[in-house]
Amino acid sequence: MNSLNSAELLDLYQRMLRIRRIEEAIAERYAEQQMRCPTHLCIGEEAIAVGVCAHLTDSDKVFSNHRGHGHYLAKGGSLVGLIAELYGFAEGCCGGRGGSMHLSDLSAGFIASTPIVGGTVPVAAGYAWGEQRRNSKNVVVIFFGDGCFEEGVLHETMNFAVLKQLPLVMVCENNQYSVMTPLYERQPARDIYPIAAAHGLQAVSGDGNKVEQVYALAENAIAAARNGAGPQFLELHTHRWPEHCGPNEDDELGYRFPGELLAWKQRCPLLHTGRTLAEAGVAAEALLDIEQRIGAEIAEAFARALAGQPPELADMERHLYV
Amino acid sequence: MSETLMLSYGAAIREALDDGLNRYPDMLLIGEGVPDPKTIFATTQGLREKYGAERVLDMPLAENGMTGICIGAALAGMRPVLVHQRIDFALLAMDQLVNNAAKWHYMFDGKQSVPLVVRVIIGRGWGQGPQHSQSLQAMFAQVPGLKVVMPTTAGDAYHFLLDAIADDGPVLFVEHRWLHHVIGEVDKQRPAAGLRGAAVLRAGRDISIAAFSHMSIEALKAATVLAEHGIEAEVIDMRCLTPLDVDSVAGSAAKTGLLLVADCAPEMASLGHVLISRLYQRQPNTLKQAPCLVAYPNHPVPTTHFQANHYYPGAERIAEAALELLAQRPLMDTLHRQLQSDLAKDQPDRSFVGPF
Ligand SMILES: Cc1ncc(C[n+]2csc(CCOP(=O)(O)OP(=O)(O)O)c2C)c(N)n1
Numbered sequence: 001m002n003s004l005n006s007a008e009l010l011d012l013y014q015r016m017l018r019i020r021r022i023e024e025a026i027a028e029r030y031a032e033q034q035m036r037c038p039t040h041l042c043i044g045e046e047a048i049a050v051g052v053c054a055h056l057t058d059s060d061k062v063f064s065n066h067r068g069h070g071h072y073l074a075k076g077g078s079l080v081g082l083i084a085e086l087y088g089f090a091e092g093c094c095g096g097r098g099g100s101m102h103l104s105d106l107s108a109g110f111i112a113s114t115p116i117v118g119g120t121v122p123v124a125a126g127y128a129w130g131e132q133r134r135n136s137k138n139v140v141v142i143f144f145g146d147g148c149f150e151e152g153v154l155h156e157t158m159n160f161a162v163l164k165q166l167p168l169v170m171v172c173e174n175n176q177y178s179v180m181t182p183l184y185e186r187q188p189a190r191d192i193y194p195i196a197a198a199h200g201l202q203a204v205s206g207d208g209n210k211v212e213q214v215y216a217l218a219e220n221a222i223a224a225a226r227n228g229a230g231p232q233f234l235e236l237h238t239h240r241w242p243e244h245c246g247p248n249e250d251d252e253l254g255y256r257f258p259g260e261l262l263a264w265k266q267r268c269p270l271l272h273t274g275r276t277l278a279e280a281g282v283a284a285e286a287l288l289d290i291e292q293r294i295g296a297e298i299a300e301a302f303a304r305a306l307a308g309q310p311p312e313l314a315d316m317e318r319h320l321y322v
Numbered sequence: 323m324s325e326t327l328m329l330s331y332g333a334a335i336r337e338a339l340d341d342g343l344n345r346y347p348d349m350l351l352i353g354e355g356v357p358d359p360k361t362i363f364a365t366t367q368g369l370r371e372k373y374g375a376e377r378v379l380d381m382p383l384a385e386n387g388m389t390g391i392c393i394g395a396a397l398a399g400m401r402p403v404l405v406h407q408r409i410d411f412a413l414l415a416m417d418q419l420v421n422n423a424a425k426w427h428y429m430f431d432g433k434q435s436v437p438l439v440v441r442v443i444i445g446r447g448w449g450q451g452p453q454h455s456q457s458l459q460a461m462f463a464q465v466p467g468l469k470v471v472m473p474t475t476a477g478d479a480y481h482f483l484l485d486a487i488a489d490d491g492p493v494l495f496v497e498h499r500w501l502h503h504v505i506g507e508v509d510k511q512r513p514a515a516g517l518r519g520a521a522v523l524r525a526g527r528d529i530s531i532a533a534f535s536h537m538s539i540e541a542l543k544a545a546t547v548l549a550e551h552g553i554e555a556e557v558i559d560m561r562c563l564t565p566l567d568v569d570s571v572a573g574s575a576a577k578t579g580l581l582l583v584a585d586c587a588p589e590m591a592s593l594g595h596v597l598i599s600r601l602y603q604r605q606p607n608t609l610k611q612a613p614c615l616v617a618y619p620n621h622p623v624p625t626t627h628f629q630a631n632h633y634y635p636g637a638e639r640i641a642e643a644a645l646e647l648l649a650q651r652p653l654m655d656t657l658h659r660q661l662q663s664d665l666a667k668d669q670p671d672r673s674f675v676g677p678f
Contacts, residue, residue, distance in 0.1 A: 031675075033675060033676065036448055036449045036627040036666075036668055036676060037448065037449025037450075037451065037625050038448065038449060038450070038454070038676075038677040039677065048489030069377070073329075083491065088625065088627050088628055089628075090627070092626075094625075095626075096624065096625065096626030096629070097451075097452075097625055097626060097629075098451060098452075098625055099449040099451050099625030099626070100449075101451060101454070101625075102451060102453075102625065113450075114453060115453055116410060116413075116414075116453050117383055117413070118383075119413075119453075138637040145385040148383065150382035150383040150384045151383055151384060151385075151414075152384060152386055152387055153414075178354070178383055179354065179355055179358060180355065180358035180359055181354065181355065181358055181380045185379075185380045186380065186381070186383065187382065194484065196527070245677050246676075246677050250359075251507070253359035253360075254356060254359065255359055265370065291335040305581070309624055310626070310628035310629075311614060311624070311628060311629055313628075313629060313632050315629075316619070316621065316624055316629045316632070317619065317621050320620075320621045320622075
């Protein structure tokens with residue numbers, strides 16, 4: 001896309017690759033049984049988190065769901081904080097108390113992810129309402145899936161968000177599956193975004209595996225929300241490669257159409273962007289260099305996280321009441 | 323001819339669903355993941371293939387709406403069985419369950435009823451954390467008009483589920499995830515219990531232990547070891563929350579004079595309090611000692627296994643509490659050693675390697 005020069009695209013590539021390699025590192029170590037929490041990886045879906053969060057300032061806010069690692073990292077959440085959290089250490093971003101499904105890094109503007117589907121959607125809108133009432137220029141982004149779009153609370157939230165013209169950007173990551181249930185068992189054959197449009201949001205759809213497309217759509221949406229044009233909705237098509245929850249692939253279970261996963265792998269966001277970069281004359285060494293730096297960062301982050309301490313038993317009861 | 327099968331609790335549920343679908347042409351089985359390859363921890367396996375996608379089906383992620391839709395279908399003569407892989411998800415359906423399903427029969431003067439079964443799974447383990455491991459059964463049991471059962475044995479799982487399907491009112495069927503792999507006898511010819519009454523799992527003269535769901539299994543473990551030291555505990559499985567069978571517990575307590583209640587729920591949300599209170603109101607002089615309640619702490623379970631390992635009371639705690647009541651404290655260390663397991667408390671059995 002012409003709004004991005006190759007240095008900018010390289011930067012997005014690097015952010016996507018970082019998320020990919022971190023997720024792979026988690027998957028690899030999960031079998032050691034020291035990360036004892038359900039973990040929903042976002043391999044294959046990295047372009048959405050990166051393309052959207054690229055437009056956010058430090059004081060903009062992000063909310064997420066059970067599949068939150070990518071959103072957390074793209075918003076600048078602490079990597080050591082994430083890994084320590086998976087291991088259940090006190091140094092984790094929630095003191096070990098939350099695990100993979102509950103992440104928070106307030107210093108990065110990543111407010112919260114929680115695993116009850118739809119649970120954070122109205123909360124994000126409420127946060128946007130607060131930002132609006134304080135006349136800040138901040139926007140709030142909420143990430144959720146196509147399954148979440150079926151929850152009543154999402155539609156209740158859209159109604160209120162439009163009523164109040166909230167600075168809210170709703171990002172629907174349409175990966176066609178809710179756990180292992182395909183979209184056609186859950187929704188009639190129609191697009192999702194026109195329903196948001198019917199609620200009164202400005203809504204568009206696009207290819208969630210092309211980071212430059214996500215970037216361009218998000219640029220418009222975030223600018224519009226920031227400038228008082230009301231809530232925005234992006235439906236972005238993508239695919240999750242690993243199993244719904246856990247470190248492995250599960251294509252042998254047969255819930256996808258034969259060849260579906262392979263076709264999506266050929267549409268890998270990294271492959272696509274790597275190709276565009278090569279065409280733009282970015283040398284292979286530059287990508288290799290990025291790869292090495294990320295590898296070193298991850299190795300160090302795991303080492304630091306693993307040096308963590310188990311939380312105090314006496315702390316189990318803490319923070320129940322304010 | 324009696325036909326006794328040895329089945330896991332999970333398989334017993336599957337068997338009941340199979341027999342239910344066969345017996346009641348109006349039964350529907352619906353829920354997130356019901357026909358997916360994992361089939362709700364294998365409890366719905368093969369049923370879509372056998373009974374068709376019109377009767378065994380997945381659903382949109384719309385717990386409240388789909389509960390209302392099932393209520394409507396039930397009013398129109400269907401017998402829906404709705405499944406939630408975790409009780410936490412059923413919270414989204416509270417309005418329909420509490421305001422409509424539980425009240426309909428009463429509110430419309432007994433002219434209509436809602437033959438709806440809602441299967442919910444409680445449990446623990448592998449970092450399920452604050453929003454995926456709650457034990458909210460008492461909350462539902464507080465709702466007048468909603469029957470709540472939580473069978474412990476495979477035999478009860480089978481019969482209660484079939485009884486629940488046959489019941490003309492709404493029934494919440496509570497399964498503990500850690501019971502799914504426990505094997506037991508299922509005698510299909512056994513007369514129906516009618517979703518009432520506690521069950522004595524082990525007879526004893528020295529102390530009465532009234533336990534709920536998975537805690538009954540822990541109580542049995544404790545009782546086995548107590549017996550090695552000459553202490554005979556009576557274990558009563560409180561398999562129906564509504565109505566709560568106080569009579570059985572009263573009879574046992576009158577015999578032993580000591581009552582221990584073990585629940586798999588936070589202390590504040592334990593029906594054990596109701597049990598103790600009713601027992602005391604009925605026969606204040608039966609007990610030689612104040613009764614004891616072993617339950618979860620009154621805070622959510624942290625995800626981190628370091629802390630979760632210390633959250634759940636198990637057989638050791640039950641045995642310790644029993645020894646306290648029996649004034650047999652010197653035995654504590656021995657029993658503790660005998661009951662201690664090297665299995666982490668986030669693992670239901672050795673084959674389990676997460677995630678759920
Ligand atoms: C209210 C509620 N119902 C069911 C679940 C179980 N569950 C967890 S993730 C998930 C699928 C969500 O699908 P989607 O929103 O499309 O997100 P994806 O996993 O595809 O990223 C389900 C059904 C839940 N966590 N919360």
